[in-house]
Amino acid sequence: MLTPAPYRSPWMTEELDDVRTLARTFLAKEATPHMARWAEQGSVDRDFWTRAGAAGLLCMSIPEEYGGGGGTFAHEAVIAEEQAHALDDGWANQVHSAIVAHYLLEYGTQEQKERWLPELASGEMVAAIAMTEPDAGSDLQALRTTARRDGDEYVVNGQKTFISNGLHCDLLVIVVRTGGEGAKGLSLLVAETAGLQGFSRGRQLEKLGLRYQDTMELFFEDMRVPAANLLGGEEGTGFVQLMQQLPQERLIIAVAGVAAAEKAVRLAIDYAKEREAFGRPIMRFQTVRFELAECRTETLAARTLVDHCIGLHLEGRLDPATASMAKYYATDVQCDIVDRCLQIFGGNGFMLEYPIARMYASARVQKIYGGTNEIMKELVSRTL
Numbered sequence: 001m002l003t004p005a006p007y008r009s010p011w012m013t014e015e016l017d018d019v020r021t022l023a024r025t026f027l028a029k030e031a032t033p034h035m036a037r038w039a040e041q042g043s044v045d046r047d048f049w050t051r052a053g054a055a056g057l058l059c060m061s062i063p064e065e066y067g068g069g070g071g072t073f074a075h076e077a078v079i080a081e082e083q084a085h086a087l088d089d090g091w092a093n094q095v096h097s098a099i100v101a102h103y104l105l106e107y108g109t110q111e112q113k114e115r116w117l118p119e120l121a122s123g124e125m126v127a128a129i130a131m132t133e134p135d136a137g138s139d140l141q142a143l144r145t146t147a148r149r150d151g152d153e154y155v156v157n158g159q160k161t162f163i164s165n166g167l168h169c170d171l172l173v174i175v176v177r178t179g180g181e182g183a184k185g186l187s188l189l190v191a192e193t194a195g196l197q198g199f200s201r202g203r204q205l206e207k208l209g210l211r212y213q214d215t216m217e218l219f220f221e222d223m224r225v226p227a228a229n230l231l232g233g234e235e236g237t238g239f240v241q242l243m244q245q246l247p248q249e250r251l252i253i254a255v256a257g258v259a260a261a262e263k264a265v266r267l268a269i270d271y272a273k274e275r276e277a278f279g280r281p282i283m284r285f286q287t288v289r290f291e292l293a294e295c296r297t298e299t300l301a302a303r304t305l306v307d308h309c310i311g312l313h314l315e316g317r318l319d320p321a322t323a324s325m326a327k328y329y330a331t332d333v334q335c336d337i338v339d340r341c342l343q344i345f346g347g348n349g350f351m352l353e354y355p356i357a358r359m360y361a362s363a364r365v366q367k368i369y370g371g372t373n374e375i376m377k378e379l380v381s382r383t384l
Contacts (some may be wrong), residue, residue: 131143143177255306
């Protein structure tokens with residue numbers, strides 16, 4: 001019987017193979033030995049960001065003229081995949097490099113790009129984006145945080161929650177209401193948080209999973225930000241900017257989701273070959289083999305959808321509905337596959353010393369952030 005040929009994503013190149021090796025080596029040396037301690041403290045070490053910057057792993061899809069790696073979204077995808085394979089579910093580089101940096105690249109002035117992007121690429125600054133509020137998540141039009149123009153400044157009042165990189169962020173893109181109700185009243189405002197009066201961090205939130213992804217409440221009380229920090233330079237353009245950038249955010253979530261599912265299947269296969277029951281490895285039981293065969297097949301199907309979307313995105317042709325398909329499908333598959341693989345481990349799968357248990361806890365949020373999967377289906381349905 002022929003052994004199936006290893007699947008290789010059609011967008012992969014020899015250069016990306018080198019990026020994969022770089023990311024894998026860096027994470028094995030700089031992340032894996034510290035993950036247990038980071039989970040206890042609730043965040044990665046701050047200097048981990050500068051080490052990642054020195055290794056060239058930050059902002060790889062940002063042009064070299066702004067200090068980035070000069071690559072594409074594919075470079076960010078490879079790093080996200082390697083994080084999943086390394087069981088790193090807490091370093092929110094995707095928020096920093098694949099999301100926030102691209103808001104600045106797309107909508108920032110030349111001076112802003114030259115000032116902020118090199119510091120994001122080096123890790124001197126850590127970036128976050130503040131969308132969600134206690135009473136508004138997927139419904140961005142319900143956001144209430146206000147920014148009132150006062151001369152050459154905006155005065156910001158409100159609060160945000162569930163903010164990844166909230167503890168370490170030095171640069172914060174805030175979705176604010178500069179006008180009336182609805183989408184047309186939203187704008188994006190950038191704040192440099194160091195020593196900023198009126199800016200405060202609240203609780204570091206305890207979560208089911210992602211134990212060392214620092215997730216915070218943020219508060220703004222008469223916080224003053226230069227009016228020049230309004231992204232795009234025009235009030236009321238924030239919702240359009242969000243809609244233009246959200247497909248990439250949702251795709252990177254899908255990338256991480258399918259890579260985590262692949263890792264779960266690999267862990268379960270290895271365990272099934274070693275674990276014995278009734279005098280033989282459990283892999284010799286048909287029910288286990290069939291379950292793992294289904295898991296591998298369904299994971300490959302999800303991988304091909306995500307690869308299709310990456311190809312479209314690299315060509316500049318990824319539409320919001322297709323990105324939404326990838327996000328909801330890949331994360332649904334992730335949660336299902338991790339759950340089924342955990343079952344292979346039996347009681348050990350419920351023990352946090354086994355990676356599959358931590359993967360199970362961290363998978364669940366994938367169907368929530370970036371827009372809930374129910375919202376993703378609504379967006380897809382509007383194109384039918």
